[in-house]
Amino acid sequence: MIVSTNALTKQYGDRTALDHVDLEVPERCVYGLVGPNGAGKTTLLSILGGLRQPTSGTVNLKVSRQRWAMCPDAPTFEPWLTPPELLDLSGRLAGHPPSSDEVHTLLDEAGLADSVKRRVGGFSRGMTQRLAVAATIVARPEVVILDEPCSALDPAGRVEVLDLVRRAGESSTVIFSSHVLADVQRVCDTVGVLADGRLIHQGPLEGLLARFARPVWTVEVRRSAESVAAAFTALQWVTESVATGPTTLRIEATSAGAAERGLAGALHAARARVVSIMPESPDLESVFLAMTAAPPPSERDVPDVPARSRG
């Protein structure tokens, strides 16, 4: 583990912001920290970044703090600097002065190539956020902490920043917090779920999605989805069968295996003219909602449906 915490606790007066958090971040991973507002994400990242002290517990770092870089959720810079000056400053402060080529390549990747002569004080929030991610990466840190780096971005800006994050993950360990779970799912391979200051889950994203995946199929038929759905309700391995449209139905099974064995035969028996059969892939958002709403399913409930690969 490049960074781990042991029973990390942070209290602000009577309020417990972090409660015995045991974080484990593997080397060279993109670790997504998710949780609702007030869950303690920023507090945890600030402690990892050395900006705040824990009330109790320890932080174990495998690399020197000088090899870390942090980007806050609403970054601000000296408004009178230009983007190349800022990136050069950022690199130099961290002990890695970048070349002019490096600076301009990064600005290009951040979608700021047309703004190199402007002062950053005139930038929109989205531009500032993209600049902040570039200014974090330019220092070539071993650990990159990004607190909500996409929070102010439009869809195009989000794609650019996520690409930067993904690229940073190729040479560094990235710890990335976000409210947008689709973003986390898109770039992270490991996730930690914080709720009320407690780390309620952490581990590989694939495992988490598989653990919470439900054996659900969407079936498209040529006509009369309702009658097909009605035929399925009588089957023992079907827990729910609902027509979601004139030609589509959703079938939830007791297990993936049972459905895989029985689905084709049942459709044939119902004389359905099948257009398509699609397993419903779990997404982090539904998993997150399920985790924060109810206890996770026990191991014996783990279905054997494969998790959707990340896009």
Next chain:
Amino acid sequence: MTVWRLEWLRLIRTRRWMVLAGPFVFFGLAGPISIHYLPQLLASEFGDGAIKLPKQVPAQGLAEYSAQISGLGLIIVVAVAAGALCIDATPTLATFYRTRVKSIRTLMVPRYTVIAAAAVASFMIGTLAAWYETTVLLGPVPFSKVATATAFGSLYLAFAVAVVALASSLVRSTLATVGISLSLLFLLPLIGIYRPLGRVLPSALAGAFGSVVLGEGPGTFIRPALLTLALIPLLLLFTISRYSRREV
């Protein structure tokens, strides 16, 4: 872009240099003029011979500059310095700097040095203006006196900037830093009313410029100057230590 260049750009691009130098130059030019034309001004207001003034000496032109700039100049220096030295005033900007440097000293030393140097340079430019005008309008003042007086005045300004750095480590906001700094700087002369202390405190240097150009020997100000020289690094060390322990 080194940290030193960053501070230089902060001074130039934010026009802080103009805010600093402007008043010093203005009062440097205005002080000797007001002394030169004081008899005419009084005569036009109260009539010829109504008020008799003692014979003017050239040094009064410089002393007038010192009197005019001592209060306003100090407030301007404190305000401009606070703008540069309050590293934690904007937490997100503080995060950018603090997560990149090994020690807060890397940030604080250039900030202090550049802003103190700018304050001293502004004071010197104002003094040069006042000296030139005094020489032209009132008569010559020996260079040695002006140089000694300027050295004491500059040392006091450097001390004032160090006090601002200290205040910025006690509170986060720029406004509060200005308030605490001015309180400390204006409180010191009050403590100095107790004469044994008043002779050695840095506040003794606040009036040193006027006194020296008017003829007082520099010996009176050697002890406060030495104490001030010792206090400046101590204040900065304390400031760095406070910043290092502070959470963002």
